Amino acid sequence: MPLLQACGRVAAETVKASLDVPPFHRSTVDGFAMKAKDTFNAEEDKPTTLKVVGQAQAGQLPTAKVTQGTAVEIATGAPLPEGADAVVMFEDTTRKNNTLDVYKVVAKDENVMKAGSDLRRGDVLLQNGQTITSRRIGVLAASGLTKVTVFKRPKVAIISTGGEVVEPGKPLPPGRIYDINAYTLNAAVSECGCEPLYLGIIPDNFEDLKKTLRKALANADVVVTSGGVSVGPKDLTPKILNELGKPGVIVCGIAVKPGKPTTIAIIDGKPVFALPGHPTSALLIFHILARPVLLAMAGRTKEPEQTTVQAVAGERMFSAKGRRTFVTVNLVRDDSGKLRVFPVATGQSGAITTLTKADGFIEIDERTQFVDVGEKVTVYLF
Amino acid sequence: MPLLQACGRVAAETVKASLDVPPFHRSTVDGFAMKAKDTFNAEEDKPTTLKVVGQAQAGQLPTAKVTQGTAVEIATGAPLPEGADAVVMFEDTTRKNNTLDVYKVVAKDENVMKAGSDLRRGDVLLQNGQTITSRRIGVLAASGLTKVTVFKRPKVAIISTGGEVVEPGKPLPPGRIYDINAYTLNAAVSECGCEPLYLGIIPDNFEDLKKTLRKALANADVVVTSGGVSVGPKDLTPKILNELGKPGVIVCGIAVKPGKPTTIAIIDGKPVFALPGHPTSALLIFHILARPVLLAMAGRTKEPEQTTVQAVAGERMFSAKGRRTFVTVNLVRDDSGKLRVFPVATGQSGAITTLTKADGFIEIDERTQFVDVGEKVTVYLF
Numbered sequence: 001m002p003l004l005q006a007c008g009r010v011a012a013e014t015v016k017a018s019l020d021v022p023p024f025h026r027s028t029v030d031g032f033a034m035k036a037k038d039t040f041n042a043e044e045d046k047p048t049t050l051k052v053v054g055q056a057q058a059g060q061l062p063t064a065k066v067t068q069g070t071a072v073e074i075a076t077g078a079p080l081p082e083g084a085d086a087v088v089m090f091e092d093t094t095r096k097n098n099t100l101d102v103y104k105v106v107a108k109d110e111n112v113m114k115a116g117s118d119l120r121r122g123d124v125l126l127q128n129g130q131t132i133t134s135r136r137i138g139v140l141a142a143s144g145l146t147k148v149t150v151f152k153r154p155k156v157a158i159i160s161t162g163g164e165v166v167e168p169g170k171p172l173p174p175g176r177i178y179d180i181n182a183y184t185l186n187a188a189v190s191e192c193g194c195e196p197l198y199l200g201i202i203p204d205n206f207e208d209l210k211k212t213l214r215k216a217l218a219n220a221d222v223v224v225t226s227g228g229v230s231v232g233p234k235d236l237t238p239k240i241l242n243e244l245g246k247p248g249v250i251v252c253g254i255a256v257k258p259g260k261p262t263t264i265a266i267i268d269g270k271p272v273f274a275l276p277g278h279p280t281s282a283l284l285i286f287h288i289l290a291r292p293v294l295l296a297m298a299g300r301t302k303e304p305e306q307t308t309v310q311a312v313a314g315e316r317m318f319s320a321k322g323r324r325t326f327v328t329v330n331l332v333r334d335d336s337g338k339l340r341v342f343p344v345a346t347g348q349s350g351a352i353t354t355l356t357k358a359d360g361f362i363e364i365d366e367r368t369q370f371v372d373v374g375e376k377v378t379v380y381l382f
Numbered sequence: 383m384p385l386l387q388a389c390g391r392v393a394a395e396t397v398k399a400s401l402d403v404p405p406f407h408r409s410t411v412d413g414f415a416m417k418a419k420d421t422f423n424a425e426e427d428k429p430t431t432l433k434v435v436g437q438a439q440a441g442q443l444p445t446a447k448v449t450q451g452t453a454v455e456i457a458t459g460a461p462l463p464e465g466a467d468a469v470v471m472f473e474d475t476t477r478k479n480n481t482l483d484v485y486k487v488v489a490k491d492e493n494v495m496k497a498g499s500d501l502r503r504g505d506v507l508l509q510n511g512q513t514i515t516s517r518r519i520g521v522l523a524a525s526g527l528t529k530v531t532v533f534k535r536p537k538v539a540i541i542s543t544g545g546e547v548v549e550p551g552k553p554l555p556p557g558r559i560y561d562i563n564a565y566t567l568n569a570a571v572s573e574c575g576c577e578p579l580y581l582g583i584i585p586d587n588f589e590d591l592k593k594t595l596r597k598a599l600a601n602a603d604v605v606v607t608s609g610g611v612s613v614g615p616k617d618l619t620p621k622i623l624n625e626l627g628k629p630g631v632i633v634c635g636i637a638v639k640p641g642k643p644t645t646i647a648i649i650d651g652k653p654v655f656a657l658p659g660h661p662t663s664a665l666l667i668f669h670i671l672a673r674p675v676l677l678a679m680a681g682r683t684k685e686p687e688q689t690t691v692q693a694v695a696g697e698r699m700f701s702a703k704g705r706r707t708f709v710t711v712n713l714v715r716d717d718s719g720k721l722r723v724f725p726v727a728t729g730q731s732g733a734i735t736t737l738t739k740a741d742g743f744i745e746i747d748e749r750t751q752f753v754d755v756g757e758k759v760t761v762y763l764f
Contacts, residue, residue: 134569187516
């Protein structure tokens with residue numbers, strides 16, 4: 001990937017510096033290069049006098065050399081001439097023809113950036129799995145690189161199922177609702193650094209759904225469906241998945257709330273996440289189960305998987321009997337500065353706005369009946 | 383912008399819901415719709431008996447109606463039939479032909495998601511200036527939208543100047559160094575939600591630089607240059623800017639460290655930021671002065687401009703006399719849990735790696751001589 005387009009991608013190689021930066025001792029000011037010890041007796045009213053023997057310009061190797069009692073005029077960024085070990089700034093000198101008066105003691109290495117002081121050949125510039133940021137791009141450019149090996153963005157096919165959902169933009173017949181999941185999952189897939197491939201809404205019909213799932217597996221690295229995995233007679237997804245390849249369905253229902261009917265399959269090495277149809281359940285389970293897989297496939301192994309904050313429960317929150325329970329919550333800072341956590345008002349997992357109102361979610365263990373007011377909780381931020 | 387591609391863009395309109403979501407009362411379970419008060423005498427060993435008069439399927443308006451003593455079989459997501467005000471779950475009933483025994487008292491609205499309970503027509507779904515996230519896309523889709531008006535990404539031309547810098551990828555002649563600024567600024571511009579336009583390295587030559595700046599102003603909304611603004615005779619950028627349009631240079635040198643030679647011009651309404659050549663200075667000043675302008679032009683008015691944390695100084699840090707000083711720092715959490723701030727080791731503003739090692743920077747006011755150990759400081763995070 002060309003370096004200029006690599007911002008935000010994930011490194012698939014560890015890169016080391018192939019040269020010292022800067023490659024030579026370099027002046028950091030406009031002034032005169034000389035030997036520091038020649039100025040050791042200089043005073044503001046009793047200058048040391050040196051002879052100017054040449055000029056060093058930025059971008060060119062200087063031909064003039066410095067010996068005891070001589071100086072070379074030097075520009076910011078120019079290589080230090082042979083023999084010089086310091087630079088005195090213009091404003092600390094006066095010059096008449098080739099006679100230079102220096103009014104200040106200059107220390108060795110003063111106003112000099114030493115070769116290799118920024119980067120040493122062999123320094124690690126970028127680690128496999130790190131996200132490439134503007135600052136890391138600068139370091140790679142400094143060592144002369146123009147390309148970097150990055151992880152491919154995994155392709156993720158997205159399918160909505162169900163007879164009652166209608167694609168946004170189309171007229172809404174009575175009794176039906178607009179599909180939400182394809183849109184939220186599409187965006188959530190992008191946020192994981194993957195490339196979404198939207199395959200539309202497929203009616204609950206064995207042949208259509210099978211055809212679309214086959215197409216999805218042929219064109220994508222991962223498949224995410226929503227709907228069609230409850231207990232009703234129309235829930236065809238698990239049956240079809242078992243017909244499409246081996247090993248087929250490996251998880252069929254999980255002891256969590258919401259998201260119980262979640263189904264996971266592996267078809268010839270490709271993961272398929274069949275999420276529930278309820279928008280909040282679908283996105284929450286995507287977040288908990290699919291996202292870590294997508295991040296790993298996208299190479300984001302050096303990234304924090306999930307941002308969390310510590311807080312205390314602002315009210316009692318119950319778990320569903322025998323199921324690990326995820327409660328979408330809001331964070332409120334109370335007068336004493338403590339972060340308190342409250343469940344988001346609606347208990348309806350069909351409600352999409354729950355998600356936009358929530359700051360994150362907490363997890364209640366399946367062996368815990370409830371979290372009481374004042375108990376410490378970890379909030380996973382959206 | 384199609385909604386599916388709008389993730390990460392900035393809304394240029396405020397969007398309100400054009401319909402109630404859901405648009406009808408909806409069952410949240412598979413079961414039977416009926417009148418709640420018909421079940422008020424039901425007990426586990428003394429069921430209430432109702433007559434099943436029809437079926438309600440998801441995606442269709444039910445034709446059957448519920449009257450006292452009757453029930454309609456209903457699927458998850460199906461509209462509630464006329465006359466019904468609650469749904470009893472399958473598992474709380476037994477059915478024989480059209481006779482239904484209900485073993486449980488059902489409350490009014492139980493297992494029903496009411497029309498408009500998720501979104502009400504007129505609710506604000508998205509505000510002008512908000513970034514469009516996966517969760518906000520879900521809400522827009524739920525109300526049937528497929529497009530959203532977003533801010534154009536401002537185009538930002540990037541030019542490096544100076545005879546000593548070489549484009550990465552090319553051979554490095556003696557005495558020269560690779561250009562870093564074009565790469566870091568390119569990426570930093572992308573991180574502001576703008577589109578970078580890289581115009582290359584231009585030698586310190588009046589005609590070439592003028593031609594390139596003219597091209598930049600013709601093709602971009604903002605121009606960012608680096609190098610060519612110190613006090614030397616080769617620093618042509620300010621002179622050229624004044625010839626290119628009105629009002630020309632409006633800021634020529636600022637009382638900060640690093641970044642003193644920074645020059646800002648407005649040419650026929652387009653801002654030009656002429657940053658110093660030193661990589662750390664260039665990126666720091668970009669961050670402080672150019673970034674807020676780019677964020678505003680990109681419409682990101684609802685975003686936090688800069689993430690900060692509070693910490694205490696871990697050592698004494700001095701300001702430059704009479705200049706506001708920015709010190710790049712690292713954050714370290716000490717044993718007591720306090721965040722302490724230390725300056726990043728090198729004082730060389732030419733060092734690019736300073737930036738990759740730093741967590742952020744602190745600002746020392748021009749009237750303050752130093753920040754002492756233990757003093758509270760605000761750290762602006764990179």
